[in-house]
Amino acid sequence: MWTDMRPAVEMPRLFERGGDVISFAGGLPDLDVLPLDTVSAQLSRLVRLGGKLALQYTTPHVAGALVPAIKDLMAREGTTAEPGGLVPTAGSQMGLMAVGLGLAAPGETILVQTPAYPGAAAAFRTAGLTLHAAPEDASGLDAHALRRTVAELRAAGRTVRLLYCNPTFQNPTGATLPEARRRELVAAARELDLLIVEDNPYGLLSFDGTTTTALHALDPERVVYLGTFSKVFAPGLRCGWIAAPEPIAASLRRTTEVMALSPSALTQAALGAFHSRSGWDDLLDAYRRSYKERCDLMADALEAELGTDGPWQWERPGGGFYIWLRHRDGTDTARFVAAAAEHGVSYVPGSHFGIDGEHADALRLCFSNVPRKRIAEGVARLAAALTEPASTLRGAA
Template identity: 75%
Template sequence: MWTDVRPSPEMPQLFERGGDLISFAGGLPDLDLLPLKELSEQFARLTRIGGRIALQYSTPHVAKALVPAITDLMAREGGSTGAANLVPTAGSQMGLLALGLGLASPGETVLCQTPAYPGAATAFRTAGLRLHGAPEDAEGLDPQGLRETVARLRADGQQVRMLYCNPTFQNPTGATLSVERRHQLADAARELGLLIVEDNPYGLLGFDGTTVPALQGIDPENVVYLGTFSKVFAPGLRCGWIAAPEPVAERLRRTTEVMALSPSAFAQAALAAFHARGGWDSLIDAYRERYRERCGLMADALEAELGTEGPWRWQRPEGGFYLWLRHEGGADTGRFAHAAAERGVSFVPGSHFGLDGECGDRLRLCFSNVPRKRIPEGVARLAAALRGAEAGTGSAAGADLDADPGRRAA
């Protein structure tokens, strides 16, 4: 068995909180915007009136009442789906593992947009799949490069099954693939017999309210779409979905049933009730405005603390949760994580987003959940840690950190 010989995949430590720590690590939404009083009343009503059903086991299907809430969200980015195409998940992370287990065999290859979301890489590796970086150029995923890469890998005897991408406000870079490139990518994947996996947690969180057509809407018969309520509602309900061509959806239902036996009927009912009473507009608009403000505060603070002429480079994203910093001198940002932690601030070193050790000169900062007044303070702590760690390169602390990669995301 591959699990007997593969090392355990490592996930970054994202959600540590407490004390005086200012965390720029985990992609947590700002739940201060949730209408908690309204939700508590809705949840109480659901429990009182429908609890015997909502708290029971259910079938591996998206509840009929939840389908309009999902189709509403997907339609905002040009996607379309129906009940027969939907598979319930406990968030996109479960969906990623279900895809790896249900649509591929151990040893087959998945092309991944890089830098890659670590949860996707870990899920595919857990399913026994090989990972290979998808070719990119200055505009993002490169359709012609994709043709050449797939041809080369297949000539080497590899079975290339899927292309995984996060094309809108990508985690970790914040980049968005252009509409023209999306059409070109869809055409190339169809020519190659390559299934596209579109992971889209952030697509509705553009700061100015605009959206980009989802790949699923461009080619619904060759795209498997991963959706989640974690970023547009709340992650604690652990509720998401896969939208796939009907034969693929049926296969994935069998896989998810083995994984979880039953989706949460209560979570599905709660989300359906929220959507039916007021829709998504007010909450999504509030999230967009909050994250626009937080992103601006962080980018301004970085410019003030690190300057624009030093070794650190970044671009302001137009949506999503993250800023992606690169050190022009090639410094290993994993060495800086311990120094940052000692100053009470955390981030994710770029090595966690590489498939084979690349991106070590980069780091990801998340602004979505940090109180606005603490963002400048956190960036000041981070800048001091980065400057101090650069000045102390080769220190004993740095050597100890290199010897223990598990500490890099502390």
């Protein structure tokens, strides 16, 4: 059977909650900042005046009313896309699956920035692709080493045409690839005839409002850009887009049509209406303020509970949703999961972000949706679990 030909693919359970557990696991946005009265009124008006169109099937294209909203967001990172190069998706996850199915053949190798978003790894594996870590150093993706890696893989008979990365406020590390490195990466991809898949959910969520030039801006013919409204508006609408060169966009549009038949006309109309009446500035600023405050609360609590010269190390991100902790001695953080649960807190072990067993010495904490008053409490619970004697940990030798 088809299911026997591919390894089992499983996503971490990020959004489960229960009892008094303080969850640092799932990357949920803070919807307290969303103007629900405004959204409700606009949705009501859409259904009342145009429901027969908004609730009907539609074509696999980005609706004209939504194009300005997308172009506004992309322009903030120095890039753009014309309607013919846009493909609607039900969020970036569908975009990742479409890329894996539409731009590569089963058995081909895709280079992946690691630690990697588990949803990307799962999508590419489900499409039958083989994952290989893209070379990196302390500053991020290394274009010089990339040339050697691709040459070695191709010499071994592997087909390598795609490079996946999440270069801005990366999930899970929160790191941003410097602009000089971005230019080097695009130049190397051009030389190697690689197509870069730029996954960009967090690029507009810097805490100080600054932005970094998107890879897509540096070479729109070489970069397939995945955008989403999940983090800058709300994930429940399940709406995103792919920006790609028109021939590639046409291929991806055929793939997404098979996957979903039709995008949601209602969702696209609602987002287009919100942008035309309110723009993005106020909402983006509100999200940025919320996440900066929560990040500061978590980082301050980590310093207070774990110190800065102990076995745990981390950096304060400049945006996004996450803080990435590493254990200096390489301890597998999965061993603390049960203890954390007993203390009433959850996190995602680093092994979920590896593609071949790496990064087990790390863990990801998400601050974006935790109630402010519970962040310090949650970190205290976590610290208690992380500092338990090894002999008391479940499964310890």
